[in-house]
Amino acid sequence: MIAIKTLGLSFLCIVLFSLVVSQVQAVHQRQSLPEEGWWSARRDSAGLAPNPRDNARQAIVQVYAAPTWGWKGIVAVHPWIIFKPAGETEYYRYEVIAWGGGEKVRLNRNPADGYWYGARPRLLVEHRGPEAQAMIPQIKAAIASYPWPNTYHAWPGPNSNTFIAHIGREVPALKLDMPANAVGKDYRSLQNPIGLPPSGRGVQLSLLGVAGVTLGAEEGVELKVLGLNVGFNIWPLRLRLPFIGGLGRDNEQKNTADESQL
Template sequence: MLKLFRRLALFIFVMFLAPAMMATGWWMTQTHAANWRDADWSSSGVLLAQPAANDAAIYIMAARTGGLKGALSLHSWLVLKRPGATNYDRYDVVGWGNPVRKNAYDADGNWYSNKPTIIHEIHGEEAASLIPRIEAAITNYPYAAHGNYVIWPGPNSNSFVAHVLRAVPQIGIVLPPNAIGRDFPTEGRLFAIDDDWQNFHANLFGYAGISAGARSGFEIQFMGLVAGLDILNPGLKVPGFGRVGF
């Protein structure tokens, strides 16, 4: 039994704790805003300031979050561009007040001075067909009341976006592995299969779990950290660093 415990402890250290410690060390060498008041929240220029009216679009965006937690986690959000509109609608979850916010920030705004990236985007008729389903998933998010936000293990901002991605699997992605909180089971089920039967999830309220399937590849989750293999886009999933492609 002691030998088994030692092997398990070594596995956890090598797969999760050591990469997290290295990511934290790297993060501490970077320059960051001292606090949220000093941070830059303005548009990053990643999205067109004036989108074409005839284009529908969906963007999944993310940026490193603030403070020391930025070493290990992203903050993610959704941006929708409806057909005929010349503006974007951004949806986030935040940790104060009512969690779900619409257009509280610029669609491509920096997050704690950290420039966002587009994780995934869909355009045209496909986007137009999915937007109503995304809006329904946003409306049905079960942790939208004041006080529902929990920074760790969730439900947090990444739990919200992951909830939408699971509810609308046709979007075709999972959040990056360093989006801590994404695996919190917002549907309340410890075992779940996505509606298109291409992904399986088993998770103990965000503390530990596994995922497997076409979108997830193979993942092991421990205390919000994720290690695994990306199969469709070959690469490793490394705690703190996210996806490292081959």
């Protein structure tokens, strides 16, 4: 009984600590004033994506995430994927957006690396060159096979994080590592509670994204309780925490081409 109480108290302390740190981070990342509305919040380019014209000969794939708008930015992020095949000079940006009727999967509704309503995005993963070129058809197929194109629920899902996690499962070469505060990334239907984690490598048990456990190549060990993720990566060492995503290293991963391939 004492052990259970200690474990519960420890989990509560982790949650409260993560929540406080997340509040500070959300304020720091947001480039808009509190009195501004979403309609006037910054949505221009953050200058993170390689210039597509200067890199016309090179295929590029990137995944971004930024704190969501309003109070939800304290507890969750909004992700999207962009890609550009070799020989093209424009990016394709895909994401799931809640508002508006019809299909929730949207194409090119915002700049490729744009601020998400005032919040500066963070690069989660990048691939360039032949490897990126090879995975682009797989990414397109994953987008087309997304199981919930007309459905959106902020919690527990399916939502924008569920969409990007689906792509990661279908394209393991992406080596996607979604942060622990990507609420909805572990959403699975009750008919399919066991399968691949968002990285596409490992195993996951998840009940609607509310409770479960993940053992993944990129995720490490992650326990989900009431939609809150706590876990760790062994190498490199990193704590995975709710609200703030994690501590120990930056979430950014890069797998760029050699200079000879540029």
